Amino acid sequence: MPSKTTRRTLLAGAPAVAALALAACSEEDAGPLLAADADLPTAVPEGTKLVIGDPSQQLAFELSGLASLLTFEVEWANISGGPKSAEAFRAKSLDISSVADIPPIHTNWTGLPTRIVAAAGRIDPLDHPIYDLGVAPGAAVASIEDLAGKRIAYSPGQAQGALILRVLDAAGLDQDDVELVELPSTADTYSNALAGGEVDVAPIGGTQVKSYLNKYGADGATAIPHGLRDDPWVLYAPVEVLEDADKAAAIAEYVRLWGAAKLWTRANRDEWIDAWYVEHEGLSAEDGAYLFDREGEPDFPETWDETIERHQETIEVVAAGTGNEVLDAEDLYDRRFEPLVAEGIAEYGDGGAS
Incomplete structure (x- = not known):
């Protein structure tokens, strides 16, 4: 039926x-x-x-x-x-x-x-990632090896949080090498945290990447690939x-x-x-x-x-x-x-x- x-x-x-x-x-x-x-x-x-x-x-x-x-x-x-x-x-x-x-x-x-x-x-998948790493204006991050010492948005229990842990592992870093800032990965939370200087790096996807760069690119905001399957x-x-x-x-x-x-x-x-x-x-x-x-x-x-x-x-x-x-x-x-x-x-x- x-x-x-x-x-x-x-x-x-x-x-x-x-x-x-x-x-x-x-x-x-x-x-x-x-x-x-x-x-x-x-x-x-x-x-x-x-x-x-x-x-x-x-x-x-x-x-x-x-x-x-x-x-x-x-x-x-x-x-x-x-x-x-x-x-x-x-x-x-x-x-x-x-x-x-x-x-x-x-x-x-x-x-x-x-x-x-x-x-x-x-x-x-590497040519079509779900997420990029959004970089705040003024944060000197051009590759994942530059993440040492940076404040990174982190959402435990969600895909974005797991991605950050995998990225740190790929970069040869651990949690003691960075500052993980727990934030919920909802709506524009990560983009706003980047723009507001709360974090240096955050995984952003979808139209967030486009809108973030359109709004804040002139101020120095960037986004870099993380190089992993996500x-x-x-x-x-x-x-x-x-x-x-x-x-x-x-x-x-x-x-x-x-x-x-x-x-x-x-x-x-x-x-x-x-x-x-x-x-x-x-x-x-x-x-x-x-x-x-x-x-x-x-x-x-x-x-x-x-x-x-x-x-x-x-x-x-x-x-x-x-x-x-x-x-x-x-x-x-x-x-x-x-x-x-x-x-x-x-x-x-x-x-x-x-």
């Missing part, structure tokens, strides 16, 4: 998430228990519902027509990123979310077992959700179409820029085109071996920098889902459901 779609916005505050938890599925709604080593169900039972936090993919699914192929009820939550998705997972008001590769590490460190069910990156992009879900056979079947169906939906956006450039960047995000068409081109082409690996190997390296750097235990990256992935994205791309390519 075609999916039924509803929408809502998950607010960031704890009271709001707690309230939403009242509407979350109860134990009475749970499907049969699915063991971690059991095969994924091949059919989604009627009445199954998923709450999905994947805002850009929501629009991609709708515009491409792939949403019509989902046979379960979808509730799209306007939420992504580590802190908010983890909070919603704990409140049992979210089933699956789109994040970078750091949130699954931190949820498992903080007593919330989660697993990655889809993984992607960018083709030519492109991991995953879907993750609580283990408790994956143990529900009905929800696991629905997640498998979603994952199977996930890559095809993303490829549709790349094949329909003008429509996507107008729908996502202009209409949804409120950007100008020029800024939308800038972001589209900066993003580059997505890469959906058919096997996760190299992805897991790189994730292990990240875990070790972040663990050393935060004092947490070193996790086995293999344990963070549910490889039952590994072939599904490639299967969906093979069937639907970039053409959607039409």
Whole structure:
């Protein structure tokens, strides 16, 4: 049956998430228990519902027509990123979310077992980074080797914070060689901190790079490449959700179409820029085109071996920098889902459901 779609916005505050938890599925709604080593169900039972936090993919699914192929009820939550998705997972008001590769590490460190069910990156990731290192006016930083003694914006538990730890490692520096200034990586916080002289360096991405240089370049502001891969992009879900056979079947169906939906956006450039960047995000068409081109082409690996190997390296750097235990990256992935994205791309390519 075609999916039924509803929408809502998950607010960031704890009271709001707690309230939403009242509407979350109860134990009475749970499907049969699915063991971690059991095969994924091949059919989604009627009445199954998923709450999905994947805002850009929501629009991609709708515009491409792939949403019509989902046979379960979808509730799209306007939420992504580590802190908010983890909070919603704990409140049992979210089933699956789109994040970078750091949130699954931190949820498992903080007593919330989660697993990655889809993984992607960018083709030519060094030419299409997510972040640059913004440099404050007057700060003498031309390469990562110049970071010694500098004040650097740092957000523990988020991709930007992990990137800084990896950059320091690549530069042969440790935390004692710099001053890490903890700041939330929200909106224009980092750009404003750079412009206001609160920090010397901060990872900035998207239109922040362009707007920062446009506003403060005449004053000496710059941005430099960090030279590392920062492109991991995953879907993750609580283990408790994956143990529900009905929800696991629905997640498998979603994952199977996930890559095809993303490829549709790349094949329909003008429509996507107008729908996502202009209409949804409120950007100008020029800024939308800038972001589209900066993003580059997505890469959906058919096997996760190299992805897991790189994730292990990240875990070790972040663990050393935060004092947490070193996790086995293999344990963070549910490889039952590994072939599904490639299967969906093979069937639907970039053409959607039409």
